[in-house]
Amino acid sequence: MADVGGPLQYYWRTVSNADYSTSFIGYWHVLAMLSLLSAMFLVFLSVLVYRADPSNGKNRFIGLMLITEAVRCATAMLYWAYSWPESSLAFLSTVRVVYYVMSLQLFFLYILTPTFYAKRAWSGRLSSFFSVHGLYLLPVFCIVAILGLIAAMGGLHAAIGDIGWTHCSAVGAGIGSTASGDPMPFEVTCPASWASVYPMTLSSPTLGPLTQMLLFLPTLGAIFAAVVVTKITSMTQKVDHAQSVELRAVRLGFIGKAVLQITSILMLLTLVSVLGESPTLDTHPFNPDEQVPKLLIAVGPLLPITVVLAALFEGVVFTYAMAKNEVFGIDEKLRRGFTTAVFTGSFALLFLFATEGMEAAFDKGWVGGILIGLPV
Numbered sequence: 555m556a557d558v559g560g561p562l563q564y565y566w567r568t569v570s571n572a573d574y575s576t577s578f579i580g581y582w583h584v585l586a587m588l589s590l591l592s593a594m595f596l597v598f599l600s601v602l603v604y605r606a607d608p609s610n611g612k613n614r615f616i617g618l619m620l621i622t623e624a625v626r627c628a629t630a631m632l633y634w635a636y637s638w639p640e641s642s643l644a645f646l647s648t649v650r651v652v653y654y655v656m657s658l659q660l661f662f663l664y665i666l667t668p669t670f671y672a673k674r675a676w677s678g679r680l681s682s683f684f685s686v687h688g689l690y691l692l693p694v695f696c697i698v699a700i701l702g703l704i705a706a707m708g709g710l711h712a713a714i715g716d717i718g719w720t721h722c723s724a725v726g727a728g729i730g731s732t733a734s735g736d737p738m739p740f741e742v743t744c745p746a747s748w749a750s751v752y753p754m755t756l757s758s759p760t761l762g763p764l765t766q767m768l769l770f771l772p773t774l775g776a777i778f779a780a781v782v783v784t785k786i787t788s789m790t791q792k793v794d795h796a797q798s799v800e801l802r803a804v805r806l807g808f809i810g811k812a813v814l815q816i817t818s819i820l821m822l823l824t825l826v827s828v829l830g831e832s833p834t835l836d837t838h839p840f841n842p843d844e845q846v847p848k849l850l851i852a853v854g855p856l857l858p859i860t861v862v863l864a865a866l867f868e869g870v871v872f873t874y875a876m877a878k879n880e881v882f883g884i885d886e887k888l889r890r891g892f893t894t895a896v897f898t899g900s901f902a903l904l905f906l907f908a909t910e911g912m913e914a915a916f917d918k919g920w921v922g923g924i925l926i927g928l929p930v
Contacts, residue, residue, distance in 0.1 A: 557723065558637045558753045568637075571750035579634075579751060585855050586635035589627050589862045596624035596865060599873045606877040611685020612670045616876050618689055619663045623865040626656040630858040633717065633757040640719055643733040646757060650714050651700065654768045659696040664775030664808070668782040671790070671801055707764055715762035718835045723753040728840060739834075740841040748839075756840070761832045769822070773815035780808035803875035807868045814864035818857050825853060 558564045565583060572580025600620035607613045629649045638646060666684055669677040684692070707713035711734040722728040722744035730738030744752065761769075787801040826832055833854075836844050 557721075558755065564637055564754070568751045568754065573747075577748045577751045579754065579756060582631070582634040582855050585859055586631035589631045589858065590635060592862045592866050593624040593628035596620050596627060596869045599869045600624065603873055603876045611682065613876055614689060615663075615667075615670065615681075615684055616872055618692075619660070619667075620869050620872065622656050622659050622663060623869060626653060626660065627862050627865050629653040629656070630861050631855070633759060634855075637755045638719070638757055639755065640721070640731050643717055643719055643731070643757075646717055646759075647710055647714070647733045650717075650759065650765075651704070651710070654714065654765065655693075655696050655700045657768045657772050658700060659693060661771040661775040662692055662696070664772065664779045667779050667804065667808075668786060671783065671786045671797070671804075703764055707762075711762070713762050713764040715760040715765050716835060718758040718760070718838060719755065720758075720838070720840050721753070721755045722748065722840065725749050725752070730840075732835065739836055740838070740843060742840050743842040744840060756838075758833075758835070758838055760834055766832065770819065773812060773819060776808050776812040776815055780805060780812050783808060800875050803871055807871035807875065810867045810871065811864045814860050814867065818860035818864075821853050821857055821860070 559567070568577070568583055569580040571577055572584075597620075600617045603613050603620060604617040629652050632649050633646050666680065666688075669681040669684075704710055704713045716736070717733040718738060719731045719733070720728055720738070720742050721730075722742070725744055725746045725748075728742035728744040730740075730742040732738060748754075783801060783805045787798060787805055790798045790801055829837065837846060838844060839846050
């Protein structure tokens with residue numbers, strides 16, 4: 555752990571001394587662990603969907619979608635899950651590539667989902683292909699596409715963004731490095747306000763041009779899927795009640811996903827408007843020449859957390875849509891009540907994070923409530 559002590563000792567020190575306005579890394583560790591636990595839960599849901607009917611191409615397709623969500627959740631905050639040594643920067647850069655490969659893959663999976671419900675010849679052929687061969691060809695295509703874009707845009711760190719790394723063993727001068735090998739653009743100074751958590755390391759990613767484009771793709775895909783599935787539902791509910799029940803659940807999953815993703819975009823735009831630009835290597839708490847806005851400290855971690863919450867909500871709703879009542883031994887009324895509770899609970903959790911963060915940062919928790927409530 556880069557001379558920061560044993561794992562248990564380190565986590566206890568950072569979490570027990572966490573302070574939202576100063577040594578906030580303990581909060582970020584907790585949120586990163588939440589994303590990893592969520593990834594494991596999504597893997598479980600994926601297996602559940604597949605085992606409900608392995609011969610059904612739709613179940614295999616949704617299972618792949620949930621596995622993709624799981625990998626995306628696992629990599630969303632991995633750079634904050636551990637006090638990574640400098641030698642791990644290449645690994646963390648690869649993790650970011652995996653995250654954006656999953657983002658592109660989810661975009662295609664979202665827009666392809668309605669083909670499993672549309673009553674058209676072309677949609678039937680498309681869904682049949684992605685029930686078998688498309689399950690492995692799509693990931694290969696997304697990997698090749700992302701690697702090709704990275705090469706065309708000047709390399710990994712130019713396209714995806716660099717990662718800054720700092721190490722503080724005590725108050726005073728610290729050590730800095732980057733994944734690209736370039737020096738940090740400032741002299742690392744370890745502030746006294748963080749003394750209770752030293753020694754520690756901090757990894758801080760920046761957003762490259764390719765990253766900024768890929769951030770919006772899953773949201774656009776979810777909105778498209780929600781609109782198309784809604785139209786299909788209105789045409790199906792009078793003909794096939796059982797199919798319409800499943801469609802309504804899928805529609806709810808995409809609507810919840812879209813709303814939470816839009817929330818994360820609004821947060822990002824808010825941060826960019828406050829900073830005047832997207833976060834750079836200079837935007838760092840150990841940069842003595844840069845005053846990091848408290849809004850960035852409070853809202854920054856909520857961006858990947860909304861991705862995690864959206865994936866969890868989608869995963870639970872889709873699992874209940876694909877795994878029929880006989881599998882769970884429950885009735886439809888209970889299923890609807892459960893999915894509604896999950897949707898409400900997700901927003902309640904996000905609301906709590908936002909208000910607590912704003913309260914700690916500005917003594918105005920209502921700002922967080924308004925920010926989260928805008929999409930609703």
